[in-house]
Every structure is written in C-alpha cells, then in structure tokens.
Amino acid sequence: NAGVTQTPKFQVLKTGQSMTLQCAQDMNHNSMYWYRQDPGMGLRLIYYSASEGTTDKGEVPNGYNVSRLNKREFSLRLESAAPSQTSVYFCASSSNQPQHFGDGTRLSIL
C-alpha cells in the first residue's frame, strides 16, 4: 500500500530555477493538499484541490502554482525559486478526515 507518494525526496535549486514537485495517491481520495513545514512552525497550507478539476489557494500561495492532473495526481510548481521557499513540502490526500500525508520533499534553494 503506497498511500501518498512524493517525488523527489530531496532537491537543491539555484535562485530563479523552476521545479515541479510531484504527488500521487492510490486511495481514491477526492481532495489533495500541499503544505510546507518550516523550523518552529506547523504545517501551512499552500494550495488544495477539493476535487478533480478544482484548485484553491491556502494560507501561503505566493510563488507557487498547482495542477490537479487527474484524481490521483496533484503537482506543485515553483516558477522562479527563491531562498524563502527553502522548506520541507508535504502532500496529503483525504476523502474525509483524517488527511494522509506523504513523506515529504526536502527542498533547498541557494
């Protein structure tokens, strides 16, 4: 049972480079979410998709875009990476509570 799979697990970028983080779930969940976690902070919602074909901004959407490719996949794109986007990114999915999380992508931007 894979659950929620995130790729890559680690990535180092230079300022200004672009990057797409991939997320896929095999639980047939309707909703998917992208969070970031920074030291001393909880998880903050970047974007979410309540159902296939819809996306909405969360608490910290600036600098990011998302695509709900199909019911299984939800990607997060950084068009022009900035050092402030250095973080651990978590994808989650649910059809009701609780949400199920992937193991994260650790992203460093130099």
Added chain:
Amino acid sequence: DQQVKQNSPSLSVQEGRISILNCDYTNSMFDYFLWYKKYPAEGPTFLISISSIKDKNEDGRFTVFLNKSAKHLSLHIVPSQPGDSAVYFCAAPGWTGANSKLTFGKGITLSVRP
C-alpha cells in the same frame, strides 16, 4: 493570527510516566480536532481525533480530552514509551465534513527518556 496554539515547544518525560500535551484554539467554530505524530524524515501520521460532541476519546495508551468552554484540548499518553518520542501536532478542520483543510499548531517535541 494563530487559531491553533501549542505554546510549549517541547516536553521531556520518563519512560512509564504520563505525557500530557496541550493545545488551545481561538476559533469557536472548530468542532473537530485531530492529533498527528511525526517522526524525523517522515510525514505526519494520524493518531487520534475528537468531536466537539464528546469531551473524551480513548484509543489504547492515547486519550484526548476536550474542554470547549476553555477552548483547550490535551493528549495524554500513558504509559509513555521511548518510541513515542516524536513531534505532535494538534489540528482542526475549517469546517465539518469532507475535504476540509486543516489548521495546524506549531507542534510539541516529546522526548521519552528510558
């Protein structure tokens, strides 16, 4: 404006004793709460939840208590084990039901000493 607050960043307890992790919230519309546990280099995993129609929910060694008038909940772990050492997040959905986004507290790092 932090709607879910975990004011103590860390807690250290001896193996076999009780661990009490606290969480406060400000939004009186919250009516469902979850606790997640997170190990390093892993994603958060769901631990236990409670609905506002209850004041207690128990699952094995884990019990969550809810005090609605104080807007306070707590997670009790009895007895604590070294494998419980992790970061614990309190969270609340913005609305009841499916597909609701979560608001998280900052987390509490629990260390259980052998």
